[in-house]
Amino acid sequence: MDQKRLIIAVVLSVLIVLGFQKFVKPPVRNVAAVRIDQATRPISQTSETTATFAEPQKTKRISSDEIETVAETDKYLLIFSNIGGTLKSIELKEYDTAIIKNLEPPVSIFSMISKELDPDMAFGEWNLSEGQGRITYTYQTPRKIQITKEYLFHNTTDYIELRIVIDNLSDASVATDYSIIGPSGLEQASSMRGRNFLEFNGKVNGTIMRKSRIKGDQLDIGGIISWIALKNRYFTLVLVPPPAADELFIRQVGDKLTTGLRMKARTIGSRSVIQDKYVFYIGPLIKKRLAALGLGIDEVVNFGFFGAISIVLLTILRGIHSVVRNWGVAIIGVTFLINLLMFPLTRKSFRSMQSMQELQPHMEKLRKLHKDNPQKLNQEMVALYRQYNVNPFGGCLPMLLQLPIFFAFYQTLLRSIELKNASFLWIKDLSAPDALFSFPQALPFIGQNFNLLPLLTVAVMVFQQRVSTAHGGPAGESEMAKQQKFMALFMPLFFGIILYNFPSGLVLYWLTNSSLMMGEQLLIKKHMKAS
Secondary structure, eight states: OHHHHHHHHHHHHHHHHHHTSOOOBOOOOOOOOOOOOGGGOSHHHHHTTTOOBOOOOEEEEOSSSOEEEEEEOSSEEEEEETBTTEEEEEEEGGGTEEEEOOOOTTSSBTOEEBTTTBTTTTTSBOEEEEETTEEEEEEEOTTSEEEEEEEEEBTTOSEEEEEEEEEEOSSSOEEEOOEEEEEEOOOOOOOSTTOOOOEEEEEETTEEEEESBOSSSEEEEESOEEEEEEEOSSEEEEEEOOTTEEEEEEEEETTEEEEEEEEOOEEEOTTOEEEEEEEEEEEEOOHHHHHTTSSSGGGGOOOOTTHHHHHHHHHHHHHHHHHHOOHHHHHHHHHHHHHHHHHHHHHHHHHHHHHHHHTHHHHHHHHHHTTTOHHHHHHHHHHHHHHTTOOTTTTTHHHHHHHHHHHHHHHHHHHOGGGTTOOBTTBSOTTSOOOSEEEEEEETTTEEEEOHHHHHHHHHHHHHHHHHHSSSOOOTTOHHHHHHHHHHHHHHHHHHHHHTTSOHHHHHHHHHHHHHHHHHHHHHHHHHHHO
16 A cells, blocks of 8 residues: 555656646737836936947848848847837847747837827838937827837846837827837747747736736736736746836737737827836846846746745755856756755655565455455554554655655756756757757657657666565565556656656756665665664
8 A cells, every 4th residue: 555655646746747837828919018116226327327338230121111220239139120110039149049030010029009199100110210229219190299219228238228208299288098019929948849838927016927828818907017027938028117007918929929018098298298118128037137127027037836945956056067067967966965965754765665565465464364344454454553663654755745845956957047058968958858869750759859868767767666676575476566566667667758858957857866766775775684
């Protein structure tokens, strides 16, 4: 019975781990305005004084109507379009990754939609002017309303700023509201086959929202909006709006998500101006870099229920890497430290399992003797446990206590951008399967690549199962002995199938963990025999 409980616990643990990853399908919808609290924003002071401005932009005519302008800094390469005065493509130079590709109005980032101002301005040609560290687009509506979008960016920052100025040039007051497209079109950036990491995050009325799916085609939420974001496995786009933003929306457009903000209705007096300021973070999901803006957007980083443990493990992982300079070695180092920390629980669990195995012959006799009397069998079993001072759950409980650390490290390795393109031995990218070599064509259940690490893990787990059941097991071909033989083969194969297309960093952790646990079991056995 103890063996069955252990098997059930392990299988459920794996299923829980897999279920921890949400399959994301957030829908989208047209947007509105953005906000920045001047008191809590260290950005605006630097934007016009100490910041190093980016170099002048490169302009390219795409068609008779469209002109693209490229803004390049040390951090990113941005492509703007005069159609709508919007941002259509984003490439992160640091990671050599295009996270936004060729968005078109009305879903390109910072498209403005307003029936009051001009229904056609999202598709209209905006006048372009350029300067060091800035791109400016202007558009005048038939009602003598001039709209200006001024983008500001700097060489060493992860964000850009947008200032929208609406200038009433007419002699009459004008009622206005508008929507603006926010984070949209983010690529998956996932190497895990069949997994969707795309997710909407936002902070509304002081509460964090995380949406991987919504009901229907569109979701609208009103309130005090601190920020909205799209994120995938490694990167995020976060928009911080002005106070006038009072509603957000999310909409699905094909296989991409579009988000946006709506501004509350305002009246602009004759010859008067209103101005909205936005901050737009573009970069990796690294808490320290997000926190540096001082806007609270670091809350977009989320490692799940055991996030606090994940952050500690990530800190240790980075600390070890700073010494060994290799992420694969760092993973092995953290795994060793985890096993060292968990060794007392592992020892207690293994000793309890060994004690239960030693009782199997007695338990088998009791089952045969009381096979027609379950109540008597249970009473005799309890008496047997008391006689030999054995806890039937002693093998499972210590293992279950280790699950929070396992879940936390799983999330750490799954979402740490440091593993992207990090090499180890023959592995070129620890965020992807190890791919020792490729087949001429994809094979069923296997895919295009031959992954060696999962097979090594299966081999180690087979030996580990033999080590854990090689002492004091039931004699002969009893039912329990048959179950143990079956599980000694089934469990490694089960994990091998699950792990085959996992990122190699995760599989390296599992392989190292299994190897260390096998060594611990051999050490405990040797000590038990000696005593």
